[in-house]
Amino acid sequence: MGILSGLKSLGLGNLEDVSLFEEPKKKEAEKQEQVAAPKVQEKDLIYDRSFVCPVCDSSFTSKVMKSNKAKLLGTDADLRARYEGIDAAKYEVVMCPVCGYAALMRYFTGITSSQAKLVREKISQTVRIPPSQGETYTYEEAIQRYKLALVGSVVKRAKPSEKAYICLKYAWLTRGYLESLKEQEAKADEKRVAEWETQENELLANAYKGFTEARQTEMFPLCGMNEVTVDYLLAVLAARFQDYDMSVRLLSSIITSRTANSRIKDKARDMKDQVMLDMKKKQQQQG
Known part of the structure; x- marks a missing residue:
């Protein structure tokens, strides 16, 4: 017997099984659905x-x-x-x-x-x-x-x-x-x-x-x-085709460049770390 059983006698039988508290996740999902931005076409x-x-x-x-x-x-x-x-x-x-x-x-x-x-x-x-x-x-x-x-x-x-x-x-x-x-x-x-x-x-x-x-x-x-951007692109492509020496050389020139901004220098450092790892793996496979 539910805590709301007996409501039928009061003409409210359809509410006998109602939940007292909404599930938080459901409520939040409905809220997000209401405010969701339309999909970009x-x-x-x-x-x-x-x-x-x-x-x-x-x-x-x-x-x-x-x-x-x-x-x-x-x-x-x-x-x-x-x-x-x-x-x-x-x-x-x-x-x-x-x-x-x-x-x-x-x-x-x-x-x-x-x-x-x-x-x-x-x-x-x-x-x-x-x-x-x-x-x-x-x-x-x-x-x-x-x-x-x-x-x-x-x-x-x-x-x-x-x-x-x-x-x-x-x-x-x-x-x-x-x-x-x-x-x-x-x-x-x-x-x-x-x-x-x-x-x-x-x-x-x-x-x-x-x-x-x-x-x-x-x-x-x-x-x-500009030259820095082209060199970075070439370094990425060189790494893709396992021309690792060329890739490292280009990335090193970017890292030490006086004209390159900090953002592309950071990208070059991350890329160089990855290339060095790839070189090491290749050497291990060959050796």
Whole structure:
């Protein structure tokens, strides 16, 4: 017999089993549910920006991220920025839907007349651009745009730094695509995942090669990055491909640099500690 049994006789039978005290966790959960902010939508973090193609003079729009609205969550070791609700790499390439000229936004208008002629001759005459349908770019669409930007950089004989930067951003896009696959699928297809991991690795290897060449042949800043930032990026990529001596040398130069700020010096120290551990493990495996 409950302490409230008998309420039926008073016409309150539906309250005989009521709990006297709410469970604190339940109450708190309900409270959090009420004040929870709405989930950030990717479509709300982009806008259509107008461009004029420097190759064919066509006017068009391209989806661009609102950098002032996107919330930064953190940065990967190789400087890939991660934002809430959006993968920034999807919106880095500007592509003309008429002639197929594509480039990272930083480089889109900086094309010479001789380079534009090469694009018209080797890309525009045969390219077929599928129309974009949705409110956002899918990963598949973004990948196509990067492919066009990369082949365009080869056709127009771009500097090593530009080609390296495309490879780096394309690798970030590939990583984001992999992350989305793993989120969407309880058990992502292992073969498919392995293929994309191989592609990311190949893109980063090309980025490493391109930035190494650019550092020796071009003037700073490279792709908007100063010498310290480029050296840090190269150190991270060198470590990834087990070029440990190069990685340690670059990180040491950052740590002792007079121009590097304390933040990147701290990152370099942490990275150097990790590289030294990796070197030791490799030596133990070989010995």
